[in-house]
Amino acid sequence: MTRTTPPRPVPVEELFPKLAALRGVTTRLHPRPGRPDASVSSVGDPLLWPADEPWPMCTEPHRRSRGYRVADIRQARRLLADAWARDRPTAAEGALLTELGRRHRVPDLTDTDPIPLIGLVQLYRRDIPGLMPGPDGCDLLQVLWCPYEAHGPSRQGLALHIRWRRADQVTAALDAPPQPVLVGFEGAVPEPCVLCPEQVVTYPYAGSLPTRLGARIDAWEEAEERKAERNGREDELVTYHHDLAIPQGCRVGGFPSWHTTDPHPMTCEACAAPMELLLTVASREWDGADGSWMPVEERDIAEHLRDLTPTKLTIGRDGLLNIFACPTAPGHPHRWSVQ
Numbered sequence: 001m002t003r004t005t006p007p008r009p010v011p012v013e014e015l016f017p018k019l020a021a022l023r024g025v026t027t028r029l030h031p032r033p034g035r036p037d038a039s040v041s042s043v044g045d046p047l048l049w050p051a052d053e054p055w056p057m058c059t060e061p062h063r064r065s066r067g068y069r070v071a072d073i074r075q076a077r078r079l080l081a082d083a084w085a086r087d088r089p090t091a092a093e094g095a096l097l098t099e100l101g102r103r104h105r106v107p108d109l110t111d112t113d114p115i116p117l118i119g120l121v122q123l124y125r126r127d128i129p130g131l132m133p134g135p136d137g138c139d140l141l142q143v144l145w146c147p148y149e150a151h152g153p154s155r156q157g158l159a160l161h162i163r164w165r166r167a168d169q170v171t172a173a174l175d176a177p178p179q180p181v182l183v184g185f186e187g188a189v190p191e192p193c194v195l196c197p198e199q200v201v202t203y204p205y206a207g208s209l210p211t212r213l214g215a216r217i218d219a220w221e222e223a224e225e226r227k228a229e230r231n232g233r234e235d236e237l238v239t240y241h242h243d244l245a246i247p248q249g250c251r252v253g254g255f256p257s258w259h260t261t262d263p264h265p266m267t268c269e270a271c272a273a274p275m276e277l278l279l280t281v282a283s284r285e286w287d288g289a290d291g292s293w294m295p296v297e298e299r300d301i302a303e304h305l306r307d308l309t310p311t312k313l314t315i316g317r318d319g320l321l322n323i324f325a326c327p328t329a330p331g332h333p334h335r336w337s338v339q
């Protein structure tokens with residue numbers, strides 16, 4: 001399966017030649033629902049995990065006696081996909097969807113019972129151009145999370161577990177990882193997806209550009225906005241942030257977006273080196289029915305069947321998770337931010 005990003009709507013380096021020196025590369029992962037096995041890069045299950053290694057658990061105190069059943073979430077997704085492929089959900093299907101979307105209570109679960117983490121993504125370096133090396137020759141990156149947003153001082157934070165391993169050292173793989181009894185939100189459960197990596201050009205987030213270049217781009221955007229308003233074509237407006245700088249969706253390497261906070265320097269907690277973007281996991285692959293990041297292979301799919309949320313993950317408020325790595329020592333702890 002191939003996914004191809006269309007050419008950018010304007011030649012941005014012709015407009016702003018100074019951007020050429022700042023040009024970077026990022027690898028869009030283009031996750032799409034499929035049946036990956038543990039030997040390939042994927043979003044969602046299954047991860048390549050040694051049978052004799054304990055599965056990571058969340059033991060941080062927070063409520064885990066209320067939530068949704070994983071089997072219900074998966075059944076509801078299948079039902080919805082089938083219904084829309086046919087026409088739309090019938091009244092009976094609507095009633096079943098309401099039932100499947102119900103929150104459950106398991107009073108026996110205490111606030112510190114271990115919760116099995118859920119596999120978000122695994123990436124083999126051989127599959128993903130631009131994936132930074134792991135420590136000690138590790139070639140497989142695995143990211144898991146607790147299916148509740150209830151951690152840290154805010155009691156709303158994510159709990160991630162990031163694991164590098166050498167794939168050739170897994171001789172006996174775990175068949176079926178433990179499953180949480182309940183999850184805190186439906187978007188905590190990724191749909192298993194295969195990946196179609198594609199390298200594309202990228203430029204730094206607008207707020208991270210040198211001041212004069214940023215100001216020139218701002219002025220250009222304002223002029224474009226006035227032009228679009230005059231012509232009544234606001235929905236075709238191209239902006240540096242949305243269409244030119246950073247692709248939407250899951251990707252590896254390149255520049256982080258800081259659209260919900262101001263740019264925040266990420267430095268390594270072990271050696272103070274400026275960290276680099278390792279991986280972005282996003283709720284959406286593109287925005288809107290006609291997003292400029294929609295792959296060319298999907299332009300002809302009927303609008304109501306296009307799936308801009310193929311992983312079904314919800315990060316924060318339909319946002320994204322940026323995971324950073326230390327460029328000087330890959331074994332130094334990762335950091336992350338939600339945007």
Ligand SMILES: [Zn+2]
Nearest residue numbers: 058146148159
């Ligand atoms: Zn937790």
Ligand SMILES: [Zn+2]
Nearest residue numbers: 268271326332
């Ligand atoms: Zn470091």
